[in-house]
Amino acid sequence: MKLLRVTQKKFQFEIDRTEKFLLLHVLQLYPAVPASHHRLSKDRHIPNREENQHLLDEALKAQRSERRKQVESLLKDPHRFVEFEDGYRVSFTREEVEWLLQVLNDVRVGSWIAMGSPDQQTENKRRLTKQAMPHVMAMDAAGFFETSFLHAITGGTAHGHE
Amino acid sequence: MPEVLPDIEQDSQTDSRSDLDPGYLVICWDDPVNLMEYVTHVFQTVFGWERKKAEKKMREVHNLGKSLLTREGLEKAEFYVHQLQKYNLHATLERDSK
Numbered sequence: 001m002k003l004l005r006v007t008q009k010k011f012q013f014e015i016d017r018t019e020k021f022l023l024l025h026v027l028q029l030y031p032a033v034p035a036s037h038h039r040l041s042k043d044r045h046i047p048n049r050e051e052n053q054h055l056l057d058e059a060l061k062a063q064r065s066e067r068r069k070q071v072e073s074l075l076k077d078p079h080r081f082v083e084f085e086d087g088y089r090v091s092f093t094r095e096e097v098e099w100l101l102q103v104l105n106d107v108r109v110g111s112w113i114a115m116g117s118p119d120q121q122t123e124n125k126r127r128l129t130k131q132a133m134p135h136v137m138a139m140d141a142a143g144f145f146e147t148s149f150l151h152a153i154t155g156g157t158a159h160g161h162e
Numbered sequence: 163m164p165e166v167l168p169d170i171e172q173d174s175q176t177d178s179r180s181d182l183d184p185g186y187l188v189i190c191w192d193d194p195v196n197l198m199e200y201v202t203h204v205f206q207t208v209f210g211w212e213r214k215k216a217e218k219k220m221r222e223v224h225n226l227g228k229s230l231l232t233r234e235g236l237e238k239a240e241f242y243v244h245q246l247q248k249y250n251l252h253a254t255l256e257r258d259s260k
Contacts, residue, residue: 038247040240041255046186052240059244098207102249105200109250112195119194143197150199154213 001148009093011152016087022141027071029138030103031064032110067103070096097149104142104149111139184258186239188231190223191252198224204249205231208242233258 001019005012015023038060040046040053074080074096081088092100112118114135118126128136190201198220205216209232222229231253232242239255246253 033250039254040243043254043256045257046255047236055240056244056247060247063248101200101203105196105250109195117195121194139195146197146200150197150203154199154203 001145003148003152004089006152006155010091011094011097011149012089012091013148013152014084014087015081015090020081020088020090023145024075026107026138026141026145027075027100027103029107029110030068030071032107032138033113034110035061035064037113067099067106070099071103094153097153101146101149104146108139108142108146111135111142115139184233184235186236187233187256187258188239188242188246189254189256190219190229190231190246191254192223192227193252196251200249201251204246204251208245208249 001016001023002014003011004014035057038056040056041049043049046052081090112135115126115132116124118124120126126132126136201220201223202213202216205211205219206213209216211219219229219231231246232239234242236255243253243255
């Protein structure tokens, strides 16, 4: 995936057939993070903790619903990807890139959770089992597209993991 | 003529002191999955920070395991945690014990 042009309103990318297939596949996996994953606080002494947790859950639920609609709309848009030589050209607005980043990161984090939240710094290392393979692929593909979009909006080099 | 003041109704449900005091911390915790560049971008977007400050905070998260992002009143701190969690960062709200 290669950034071709940046205008005031849009980012235009060149994307090959395999990348297009992968991007659409990853987007279809949204949402991947379980609703129960998000905790407002580790502190028991926060006022109205349960009520405020409920508010967070509701806010995230509304966002998931909105993002899902945006993803479906993008997936159904027959004019989004314009065939060109060996691949496609595709344009996204700044706003679309912003929510695409959220969606891709959700798939990345959700895939990581599905693998048991592995951490190379602990004994719970990532293992390439048959069961883990789809999650590994989704996580890495989501990271690839995240990096491409981040590179486009920062104009710099996006790399590295937390 | 005596000045007539309106009755002031006390709302027992609202603890305005705890809502307004900057006694709540927004903390971002390290995890091995979020990309460093993504975390920097989210900090810039949510807090409006310049890239240099956002990168500094991201590196604190990465190197120290967590970073105190801001100290606010309850409502604003909750708002920031909501925004960060919408981006799937591991952020929480904690009471400032100092």
